[in-house]
Amino acid sequence: MMNIPILYEDNHVLAVQKPVNVPVQGDASADVHMLDLLKHDLKVRYNKPGNVYLGLVHRLDRPVGGAMVFAKTSKGASRLSDIARKQELDRTYFAIVHNHLPESSGTLVNYLYKNKRENKVYITSKKKKEAKQAILKYEVLATTDAYSLVRVQLQTGRPHQIRVQLSGVGCPIYGDQKYGQHITKKKAQIALWSYYLGFKHPTQDKRITVISEPPNEYPWTLFSQTIEAHKEI
Secondary structure (H helix, E strand, O other): OOOOOEEEEOOOEEEEEEOOOOOOOOOOOOOOOHHHHHHHHHHHHOOOOOOOOOEEOOOOOOOOEEEEEEEOOHHHHHHHHHHHHOOOOEEEEEEEEEOOOOOOEEEEEEEEEEEOOOOEEEEEOOOOOOOEEEEEEEEEEEEOOOEEEEEEEEOOOOOOHHHHHHHHOOOOEOOOOOOOOOOOOOOOOOOEEEEEEEEEOOOOOOEEEEEOOOOOOOOHHHHHHHHHHOOOO
């Protein structure tokens, strides 16, 4: 069993740092996934008999690491899911992309369609059946000749949203094998990280904020000083 860092925990909420390349829930690969790992951890740490409850509130793509929140009770799950549905779950990501964004900051608005057979998302027209609006705000924090460090704040939570929208403006994320395969290196790890989560506690009158820092490895080390300077949001 792998060690999963806990960022915050109480009776209703569990926020952790998701490791890269671990699926959030069971899929066709049958690989070990976050829900099973965390349920096992809770069962062991609290010596719980029988099945352990853990509610999935939001998702991260399998290759992406960073901050993620789960609910430890059904009441917590219901209220946190409602917070996410109302777009009141604040989510901020760091991404390292190829090339340079058209502006130093801005908002990307697209309509996305997911081809379930391919497990791939495409930018399309709002008229297409099943197309859903996707909105994100971005800010370029630093650049090199080849790359840009971008802070992304999600306004909606569509599958593969950040990856597709950034690729759509000619800036695929470093290491993205699905939406940047024409430019990224084979087997490179995607440089997209769930950095910050903020939300109202499901049962208490307080706000929870958690931060998960990107790993100290390439290509993140290209922007170590900038990331350090932008720790506080």
